[in-house]
Amino acid sequence: VTAAEEEGRDRTGTPRRPRLHELGEDPDVRYTYANERTFLSWSRTSLALIVTGIAVLQLLPAFHLTGGRRLIGLPLIVLGSVLSLVSWRRWYRNEKAMRLGQPLPPSELPLVLAVGVALIAVIAIVVAVVGQ
Amino acid sequence: VSRAGGSDADTDRADALAEQRTTLAWTRSGLALLGALAVLARRVWNDGGSSAGFLAVALLGAATLTWAVGIAAWHLRRRPHQAEPRRPGELLAIALATTAVGLCGLIVTVVT
Numbered sequence: 554v555t556a557a558e559e560e561g562r563d564r565t566g567t568p569r570r571p572r573l574h575e576l577g578e579d580p581d582v583r584y585t586y587a588n589e590r591t592f593l594s595w596s597r598t599s600l601a602l603i604v605t606g607i608a609v610l611q612l613l614p615a616f617h618l619t620g621g622r623r624l625i626g627l628p629l630i631v632l633g634s635v636l637s638l639v640s641w642r643r644w645y646r647n648e649k650a651m652r653l654g655q656p657l658p659p660s661e662l663p664l665v666l667a668v669g670v671a672l673i674a675v676i677a678i679v680v681a682v683v684g685q
Numbered sequence: 686v687s688r689a690g691g692s693d694a695d696t697d698r699a700d701a702l703a704e705q706r707t708t709l710a711w712t713r714s715g716l717a718l719l720g721a722l723a724v725l726a727r728r729v730w731n732d733g734g735s736s737a738g739f740l741a742v743a744l745l746g747a748a749t750l751t752w753a754v755g756i757a758a759w760h761l762r763r764r765p766h767q768a769e770p771r772r773p774g775e776l777l778a779i780a781l782a783t784t785a786v787g788l789c790g791l792i793v794t795v796v797t
Contacts, residue, residue, distance in 0.1 A: 593779075599783050611793075612728070
């Protein structure tokens with residue numbers, strides 16, 4: 554570690570973004586674990602969405618509507634992939650807020666999940682009705 | 686370090702239980718991936734090998750990473766009687782692995 558890095562600057566002299574563990578103080582470890590479990594729950598939810606999407610594409614018999622399986626399966630996979638990344642960001646923001654003693658930031662994740670699943674359900678209903 | 690109330694013994698017990706719940710959550714995540722892998726492996730077997738094999742490899746990689754990060758790597762690193770939460774990069778690895786499974790799904794869909 555160089556003197557510049559000690560002062561929180563990189564080699565070009567611009568201030569370095571502090572690492573997570575350098576911010577504030579360690580929160581009660583139980584909260585850190587709770588945050589970690591919440592992230593893992595979100596990642597399992599993401600995986601469930603992705604695997605359901607793959608199952609729709611690979612295992613369902615074809616609808617009479619052309620591209621019917623893709624209309625349902627692709628949004629599921631995309632939603633799951635996006636959620637997995639956004640959930641990490643949420644974990645990071647929660648951890649940061651706890652270290653700095655700030656209130657937890659509001660989360661858009663539940664809304665994204667609820668709206669996404671509802672939209673896919675509507676698509677599935679339409680495909681099922683039209684593709685009869 | 687700020688602590689939620691209670692005596693020292695209470696705090697130690699609560700920490701140990703929180704740690705156990707977290708390790709169980711990692712175990713469930715690994716099992717969820719392996720379960721998905723089992724379904725796909727069966728399909729690959731029935732088809733005599735197909736693009737589903739590509740997805741199976743992605744799932745197996747993600748499952749291995751989950752176990753390695755959540756259980757093995759953490760056990761190697763931790764010291765006795767001391768809490769050791771996972772690090773940001775380790776959680777990011779899981780998020781990226783999950784996204785990779787999704788990407789493989791998209792690629793397989795486009796290819797087949």
